[in-house]
Amino acid sequence: MEIMIPNRLSTLGHPQRLAVFRLLMRRYPDRVPATELAQALALKPNTLSTYVNALMQSGLVSQERVGTSLRYAIKMDAARETIDYLLHDCCRGRPEICAPNSHSSSTGGSSMTARKFNVLFICTGNSARSIFAESILRDLAGDRFVAFSAGTKPRSELNPFALDVLKQKGHDVAVLRAKNISEFQGPDAPHLDFVFTVCDQAANEECPAWQGQTISAHWGLSDPVKVEGTDAEKSLAFHQTYGALRNRMVGFAALPLTSLDRISLQKAVDDIGQSKPEG
Template identity: 75%
Template sequence: MESLIASQLSTLGHPQRLALFRLLMRRYPDRVPATELAGALDLKPNTLSNYVNALMQAGLVTRERLGTSLRYAISMEAAQGMFDYLLRDCCRGRPDLCYAPSPNAIEGAHSMADPHYNVLFICTGNSARSIFAESILRDVAGDRFTAYSAGTKPRSELNPFALAVLEQKGHDVSVLRSKNVAEFQANDAPDFDFVFTVCDQAANEECPAWHGQPISAHWGLPDPVQAEGSDAERSLAFQQTYGALRNRIVAFTSLPFASLDRISLQRAVDDIGQSHAGETA
């Protein structure tokens, strides 16, 4: 066991292999195409191949072929084994010895039994998908949740097709605006209980750790803004994305929060993203 852990830690000691490991962790449980990994990390294909091969040899990453595409994912069992060994052995079974959260994180942490939760949805442009999610949660969940959305590279205006869908569904669009994720990383920002990325590009990007240690998950969906064709065809893409997000959010708000521990709740929100995958296809 010690030799395996030493090999894994040695493999992760290379900055770019560590960056690849962290990216796949953010995208878990997705299987991410090699071309997307190379693009996100600005790596040449042969360089990426060397890095993923090293992670696979250490048992930290798995690979599967879909047609002509190679896709990679974290081996969560192996990663958990590595972290468990470090916490049990190096930290003598006391994670508090090895982890000292900031005062803000302690003050901001909410119990999952609390009756009210702050939820942030993130995508790149904050013009469609995350705006949909914010609007849907606000209307579906009543007073139990406060919904926010933001973009890593927000557009100056909301997408007109997205606004049209929201108005058709009866949402109040007057309260919506495009926001930068930095707005929610300031000292006076709310502490979040949940943070969801709803596009792959946003999940691929590095973000600072959130105050309050929120539960996070990746609910990636294709970008309807990229849809081509007639106005009717483009509008249909937005309708499908809205429907997929509504299904996920209804499933999310139906979870028995008070009876789930943090690990079970994390697994549940991961499952929601996977169980509704392909809805817009």
């Protein structure tokens, strides 16, 4: 293992290889298509291939072929192994110098305290999927969660099909508006306990790391806005997306947040994001 560490560090020392690694870390445990990686990072296919091959040779990334598509994912055991080696080697006998700034449960051993939890849902336009998620969680478990949503490039108006679905389901749409993610990143922003991306494009974008002990996960779903056809076909796509998000929200709201340690809680929200939409 120690022989591999210098090779891994050297591989990650290249800015664009590091960018690939970081994007795959944000998308973990997803397997991301090569075409999506190349588009997100503005890389030519052959250039991306060179970078991921180096990451694979160092043991940090795995590859899987699905039909004609190559997909890549982080090998989390190797990533943890590398980070653990650095911490144990550099901080041997002096763990206090390597402790994170927040001294509350960085090891994952403790659970969250009982209170209302702030949850942010992010997509690109903040006009449909993230708005669905915000509305569903607010009405499903508003006594335990404060739900927000935002977009990395929010549209000026909410999608009319999304609003129709929310009205049909009995949600109050008067409280909804498209918001930029920057509203949740300043010094006056609410502390966020959970951050979920609900579209791949938002998850692929480079955003500042969330401060504190925020737990994040990717709950990507296909964009119903892109469905073409009749109004009935478009409406069906929005209803299906709503249903998929509601199922995930029911699972999330049922988690025993105050009794799970942080590692178990992170795995639980990752597993929810891997659940397949019905239908």
